[in-house]
Amino acid sequence: MTLPDPLAQQILRIAKLAGDEIMGIYEKDFDIYEKQDTSPLTEADLAAHKCIVKELKELSDLPILSEESADIEWEERQTWQQYWLVDPLDGTKEFIKKNGEFTVNIALIDNGKPTLGVVYAPARQEAYVGIVGKGAWIENDEGTKTIEARQHQTGEVWKVVGSRSHQSPEIKNLLEQLEGETELVAMGSSLKLCLVACGEAHLYPRLGPTSEWDTGAAHAVALAAGAKVTVLDPDNPLDPNAEPLTYNQKSSVLNPFFLVSA
Template sequence: MQVYDSNDYQIQIKEDGTPVTRADLIAHDYITKALKHEFGYPVISEEAPVPPYEERQTWSQFFLVDPVDGTRDFIAKNDEFTVNIALVSGGEPVLGVVLVPAKGELFFARKGKGAWMRTNNSEDLPLPLEKQEGWVLARSWHHDNSMIEAFAKNNNISQSIKMSSAIRLARLSQGKVNLCVVSNKSKEWDIAAGQVILKETGGSIVEMESGKEPAYNKPDMQNAFSLATASGVSLSQLKL
């Protein structure tokens, strides 16, 4: 938060055209060192080269980290950037933490143990906290596209809330919205932590083409277009 408040972001543009700031790099360095020291598992972070698939395909457990998810939101100072940390075991995320530093919110879950939200002024609150009547779609400030437009039109969705892509799975788990389309431009570290939290609330994420849950530790680590739904939403009610 010190960098966020200082406005000294030292913005650079990466090869993929996305921005990175001094905060991304500081957070990456701190988190990856702490995880390796504490647990000894390999760490894949958005802000470091991904190890070759030939090396990591043998990993049984590893951490996926996005030190600052929503860098555009960080730069825009809209308070909706997150820190995402997930433990992947046996090809699926089993522990997830999503921190929203500017709002003082922490979402966390462990497979089979439930999902929780903590704020600066609260005890740990079991998720979800709300339930929406009718469809409410989470839409992105920066990444809406024709696929999302078509999904909304095909399902007669008239209610939507714009927010950072980084925070959408947390808000879905919380119950602020009940539908979210995950872009095929996103990477595994963007959704792994949020997926654990969402599944522990009774929600789900499935790839729109295959109907299967996202796989992890893929050669390219790219996500397919996927649909994330809140607790109580049946996929049979929707046109994918």
């Protein structure tokens, strides 16, 4: 993939290097880990984390917040204007199930907003890149193409990203407020946000716990593709005046509930 931004090109390269580290462990027989203290998931997480941190430090002097180094005090974090937000391996269940729907996530955050993001799914050989203000792209075995979120059209079935399992009452409440038929689209990890970004779904409501590193990179992709990511109030899930989701604005790294929409 050739991108109109050298920095994004470098971040894509780093994500792919981390993906190679993960795949070296993913492709092993997990049975070999039964007598060890370290699970394959933990080993893959740490290997990807070390790879990303090493490469990012060679690339820039910006601080790094990663799921594998999340113990940085708020007193220090609140002074950051720009920083890298990293989830070296998102999709625990997908990794263990070996269904391929797990991702490497690297985002650049500027004043609480994601401005650049790379989501790489190494088992699928698929990458999503978003540069806010410049565009969004997907790279897979069909080549590279631009992507954009697609608004729902009157009479069209609403495609809503959801869980493969039981839906919560809050999600049912949201679906009931949509005019017309709905179809749930299942996907793992941060790829859920990318489904809206590339026009394969109209909405992704998240009414469960996530951390900021779970969403930062895919949030950038969604914004770059023309989607919105807003704080979701379960009592008013389709509020047109909902506030945008932001980062590093409080001591907790947990996200509020949110809605990705085209």
